[in-house]
Each structure stands twice: as C-alpha cells, then as structure tokens.
Amino acid sequence: MSLQPKPQLQFADWLAAERASDQGRTEFLDGEVFAMAGGSEAHNLICGNVLRELGTRFKGRPCYVYTSDMKVRIESANLGTYPDVMAVCGERRFWDERRDVITNPTLIVEVLSDSTESYDRGDKFAYYRGIPSLSAYLLLSQHRVGAELFLRQGGGDWLLRTYSDLREGVPLIALDAVLPLSEVYDKVEFGPES
Secondary structure: OOOOOOOOOOHHHHHHHHHHOOOOOEEEEOOEEEEOOOOOHHHHHHHHHHHHHHHHHOOOOOEEEEOOOOEEEEHHHOEEEOOOEEEEEOOOOEOOOOOOEEOOOOEEEEEOOOOOHHHHHOHHHHHHOOOOOOOEEEEEOOOOOOEEEEEEOOOOOEEEEEEOOOOOEEEEHHHOEEEEHHHHOOOOOOOOOO
C-alpha cells in the first residue's frame, strides 16, 4: 500500500481565502496554512511606536512603512506572511493589482513573543534571507529593552548588532534612519519577569 500525497494548497488560493476572511490571519508556508496568534499590549505598543517613528523619519522621502496588515511574499520559500512592521525604500513591488502583498521589503521588524521567538530567530529568518531586497532584519524584545539588528553585508553574510540601552539608537543604514530605543519602548511597561 502506498501513501497518497497530501493535497497542497496553492499560494493564490490561500491569498484569496485570506482576503475574504474576517476570522483572523494565517501564514502560508509551502502549501500549508498556520494560524497566527494575537499580540500583547507590549507587542502592540512597540509595533505602533516603530510605525510612528519610521513614518516620521520617512516624511518627504520615497520610503514607506507598513503595519502587520500588509503581507509579504517570499517566492524562494513559497511563503506568505505578515511581518509586524515592514518598510520599503524606493520602488515598491506588489504581488498583484490589489497592492496588499509586498515582494521587495528593505526592512522587516518582528516583535518577539514567547510562542514565536524561536521561529522568528530560526526558520522565519532563514526564509526572510531569501528576499533579495531585504537589507535589515530587526528583532525587538517585549520583555525588556532589547533590539537585535541583522544587516546584510556585501557578500550576502549577515552582521548582528545588539542594543539594550534606552539612550541608544538602532542605525537602519539602508533606510538612512536611526530608531531611538527610547521611542521604540515609549509607554511599554515590563512585567516582573523582565
């Protein structure tokens, strides 16, 4: 007896269902669909702060910052997902005329949670590295002041820089911007486990 292959969902089918749904977001990975959890207050404050700061720094410039409602498509991994924050400097490329799926982000920001931290650091970062336009990947802790910035180097390697002092700014070189940690963590209250 042989096993029958499991039917695989196509990206276009997932995208159509995702656009039509009001039941919460999912992630598409190589034919499979995974539910995405909601975020905590700290998670939402950090994302909002990053959006505000980048939006302010991009005024009058050809750079765009997107909320977690904008999807990214990674062809090399057959992945469709929702980064917490995403930015594009220069020409924006969209999956189709609906303009709700970006294919060429410059920066992706993920706020780490207990349930997604290992994925964000591991497999998801490996998938993101397959995006030719991506030059910076920023991980932000929601339990303490902490930023890990991965920068793509000329040869394709990634350089890690860490920041943990509210007086520091995270230099987003490809975006010609600095993200002050005091602003990223504005109004964020850390719990006793922090």
